[in-house]
Amino acid sequence: MNLQTNVLIIGAGHMGLVLGSRLKFLNIDYLILDKHKHVGDQWRKRYQGLTLFTPNKLNRLPGFYIPHSQGDYLTKDEFADYLSEFALHHQLAIKTNCHVLRVTHDGINEFSVFTEHGVIKAKQIVLATGAFNTPVKLSNRDTQFLQLDLEQLQKMDFKNKQILVVGDGASGRQIAKKLNDKNKIYLAQGKERNLFPEHILGIKTFSLLKWFGLLRLPKSFKIAQFLKSRDPFPDTDINNKVLLALGVDLKSRVVSVGDECITFDNGEKLAPDILISAIGYKDGFRFIDIPQLYKDNNEFDISAAEMMGIFQIGRPWQHNRASGLICGAEFEVENVLEKLNRS
Known part of the structure; x- marks a missing residue:
């Protein structure tokens, strides 16, 4: 497999899929890669009994139906199936079972993405692996x-x-x-x-947070900083x-x-x-083999990466509380699209 694309999206979670659907609508060449065998497997393979903690109305992907669940909240498998249906509905360009091993840059304007099945050339890369990729x-x-x-x-x-x-x-x-x-x-x-109450006056608390606009407050606001600290x-x-x-x-x-x-x-x-x-996750970006994108302490330099053409999406508190949530997909995708157009 030796391919070439304009925008390569690494990760077929909800952010990667929504971004792919928007790029397809805008007639921009793109390709989504995912290391799992099927779309949604990153959820199916998580621990038994896992449920989302956001109400179903907040888990709706843009332009798609509100997902339904047997219980109060979507199970991991129900949401995995919902992602699969979204990808199928939009006929997205996805290569599954395709693990990214290494990413290099030619120093001018093109990335080489090495996978188990060959090399893919790309002008821009979006890291849509989410916050839960390396336990x-x-x-x-x-x-x-x-x-x-x-x-x-x-x-x-x-x-x-x-x-x-x-x-x-x-x-x-x-x-x-x-x-x-x-x-x-x-x-x-x-x-x-x-821990905050699941309901306030009979309404799901997350729905109230969205209704009052607290999920979209920029992370620089004091109220947002207070929420993040707690x-x-x-x-x-x-x-x-x-x-x-x-x-x-x-x-x-x-x-x-x-x-x-x-x-x-x-x-x-x-x-x-x-x-x-169960102490959390860490970033797994060492497959990006571009030395100038790492600071002296080996931290990934996202500012330098964006100047080169590598962008992140779906990071917790990337812009606000909703950045890492499903309901934040539409805003985060539009933000990335602006950066893609500028670079």
């Missing part, structure tokens, strides 16, 4: 207990195990609750978490009181991982059967 592991050392990250929990068919979940964000709490009925669960907590997420029956009532044992912050046991900051130790790292 962070608590430890890389060999231990007597099994260590798993968020990409290794698709089935979660554990039984009669002592499981320590490290990280009490929305994912960690959902996992602890899901596994608790057949196992002994410990949840290690770090900083104080801010990093709240909805309480879908995953607060401490509920977890304790279910029998989940809440632990303090983990300070070290030994060969046989985990040590918490209060000196307590635990030797679990399984350690699940």
